[in-house]
Each structure stands twice: as C-alpha cells, then as structure tokens.
Amino acid sequence: MVGPDKLDRYRAKRDFGSTAEPRPTRGRRRKGADPMFVIQEHAASSHHFDFRLEVDGVLVSWAVPKGPSTDPRDKRLAVPTEDHPMEYASFEGTIPHGEYGGGSVIVWDVGVYRNLTEHDGAEVPVADALADGHLSIWLDGIKLIGGWSLTRTGDNWILVKRRDERADARRRPTSTQRKSVLTGRTVDDLP
Secondary structure, eight states: OOOGGGGHHHHHTOOTTTOOSOOOSSOOOOTTSOOEEEEEEEESSSOEEEEEEEETTEEEEEEETTOOOSOTTOEEEEEEEEEEEGGGGGOOEEEOTTSTTOEEEEEEEEEEEEEOOEETTEEOOHHHHHHHTEEEEEEEESSOEEEEEEEEETTEEEEEEOSSTTOOTTOOHHHHOOSOTTTSOOGGGOO
16 A cells, blocks of 8 residues: 555645545555556646556646647657546546636546556566656557657656657647547536
8 A cells, every 4th residue: 555645745735625626545556457547638727738647556647738749749848746646537627716726627538558668678667767757658548549758857757659650740639639538528618
C-alpha cells in the first residue's frame, strides 16, 4: 500500500466541502490490471488537457496546454502538477470558480498504457524513468493509440508523439474530437 504522503499536495489544494472532486483516503494500486492513463480536458482559467499516468497507486499528472498531438514534429509543453488519486480518473464536473483549478472537467480519453522505456535492453520501471527524466510509453486508449515520450526539460516536460504506425500529422484530435469518452458531453456542456 502506498503511503498517504503522495497525495498530501492534492489534499492541501482543495476544500472538499466546496468541490465535488474525489477525496482520497490514500494512494491505492489496482491489482492485476495494466496501468491506466486518463486525459481530462479542463476549461480552467487557462484551458488545458491534464495528462495522467497510473504510477505506484496514484495518477502522476501534467497540464498540457495544447493537448497531445499525433504529429511527431509537435513538441507539447507538459507542466507537472500534483499527483491525483486513482478515483480522479473518472471525475467529470465543474470545480467552483475561486477554488483551485476552478472550471469544467471532462474525461477526454482513457485507457491503459505499456512502458517502452529501456536501458541496455532491460525495461526501466516507470517511476525510475520519470525520476531520470525520460519515459516512453504506448497508449491504448479510445482516442489515442501509439507511442509517446515524456522528457524533462528543467522544471517542465515535453510530450512528443513517437514515430510509429499511429503517427498522423493531419489528425487534430483535441480540436476535432471534443466529447467525453464517458458521457458524450463537452466542457461547454457543463455548467
């Protein structure tokens, strides 16, 4: 079981009496399942997409202002945010204005991922790859399928589509596929 310290920053930023965001009790690992990812569109003071990967019982998270691209030439800024609880993977709703992250949230994509990070032919555990500043993964989602890499550049990260059979420079999924994969709503449909 993961200690509660991984979610202390998450708890400290929220007033659970005011927001419908999930209140975690402690980080938890899903047993026997491939690790999941979720991408949430977030119409906050600055519109962005939250890219989240299940790692050691929490959702390690980055805010990606332009959202993920399927074009390997696009380098997307990914700003690290606090770890989120696993319960957040299905959160949709409106965080009240004035609260941290105020604005509408939908689940834009969800699925599982596979670690592609290797060193000298051996797989590097995801947590170690993130600590080292470079992670390569294969997403198997509803909207996104294929390889992506996250690379730390100073305080931030860069998210880039890998050159594989799923790369597509013409596709613009964040602007053409706007609906939630859970409810069919857009962020504009929420109050």
